[in-house]
Amino acid sequence: MINNAAPRCDVLVISPHTDDAEIGLGGTMALLASQGRSVWCLDLTRGELGTNDTGDERWSEAQAASRILGLAGRVQLALPDGFISAVNRGQAEAIVWVLRSLAPRWVFTAPDAVRHPDHVAAPLLTAKACFLARLSALSVQRPSLRLWPEGTEMPEPTARWEIEALFGVCAEQEPANLYFDVSDHWEKKMAALNCFASQFQAGGRRQSTMINNADFLERIEGRARTWGHRAGCRFAEGLHTGAVPVPPVAQADQILDPIVLEAGDDPGGVVHGESPKKAEFFTATGRAATFRDW
Numbered sequence: 001m002i003n004n005a006a007p008r009c010d011v012l013v014i015s016p017h018t019d020d021a022e023i024g025l026g027g028t029m030a031l032l033a034s035q036g037r038s039v040w041c042l043d044l045t046r047g048e049l050g051t052n053d054t055g056d057e058r059w060s061e062a063q064a065a066s067r068i069l070g071l072a073g074r075v076q077l078a079l080p081d082g083f084i085s086a087v088n089r090g091q092a093e094a095i096v097w098v099l100r101s102l103a104p105r106w107v108f109t110a111p112d113a114v115r116h117p118d119h120v121a122a123p124l125l126t127a128k129a130c131f132l133a134r135l136s137a138l139s140v141q142r143p144s145l146r147l148w149p150e151g152t153e154m155p156e157p158t159a160r161w162e163i164e165a166l167f168g169v170c171a172e173q174e175p176a177n178l179y180f181d182v183s184d185h186w187e188k189k190m191a192a193l194n195c196f197a198s199q200f201q202a203g204g205r206r207q208s209t210m211i212n213n214a215d216f217l218e219r220i221e222g223r224a225r226t227w228g229h230r231a232g233c234r235f236a237e238g239l240h241t242g243a244v245p246v247p248p249v250a251q252a253d254q255i256l257d258p259i260v261l262e263a264g265d266d267p268g269g270v271v272h273g274e275s276p277k278k279a280e281f282f283t284a285t286g287r288a289a290t291f292r293d294w
């Protein structure tokens with residue numbers, strides 16, 4: 001690793017819209033936070049193109065959800081909703097600033113990259129930013145942002161930062177590389193989603209959308225049951241990485257992490273070992289990351 005400073009958080013979840021992180025990884029965030037991990041969210045936009053909310057309403061809903069999940073903090077940028085672009089320099093630099101400030105070990109993107117153009121572009125933009133954050137010759141300016149909890153300050157950015165691993169929420173039809181067993185944290189995820197009344201509850205003057213009907217929450221649950229079936233538990237959330245996986249390391253039996261399940265015999269699963277706790281991946285930057293230190 002090229003880092004001269006210690007990590008300042010364990011996981012940063014990067015999403016285009018405020019609620020995407022909860023939809024894709026609400027259980028995982030609650031699980032990791034309950035184990036003492038420092039979990040942050042970065043929402044790229046204020047969701048100004050949302051059908052039934054004001055940006056302020058959605059931000060206060062996000063704060064309530066963050067409290068339920070036990071997040072360490074949440075940042076919301078003001079990149080243009082609907083126009084997240086994987087090749088926009090300014091957007092990449094805004095993320096670079098946050099990466100250098102929060103100095104996360106791992107970065108997850110959410111939700112899965114389907115349908116909404118921002119959902120497709122955000123993982124690509126994030127991957128670019130994770131690489132650029134390593135380059136000390138690239139200096140970036142602090143972007144406009146909102147921060148929760150109120151009164152906290154963003155740490156002074158390091159000159160460069162290299163993350164250990166980059167994962168994205170897996171689409172249903174794709175094989176996952178990594179599952180988190182979120183069975184014990186499913187209610188927290190649902191409670192967090194229920195905070196977003198502007199997004200998931202119909203009625204009153206709200207227009208109907210793809211997500212404010214009962215079907216949507218049922219689909220989220222159905223997906224978690226599918227992942228859970230593959231991972232051998234009740235509810236799971238699935239992640240994948242574009243990085244190349246490697247076989248278990250030699251001292252793999254020293255890797256002890258009860259929260260991580262491997263893809264096992266999932267047809268597309270890529271990590272196979274004698275123990276579900278043995279896993280090592282090449283990261284987005286070409287180095288191996290393990291669960292050894294978790």
Ligand SMILES: [Zn+2]
Pocket residue numbers: 016017020116119
């Ligand atoms: Zn979204």
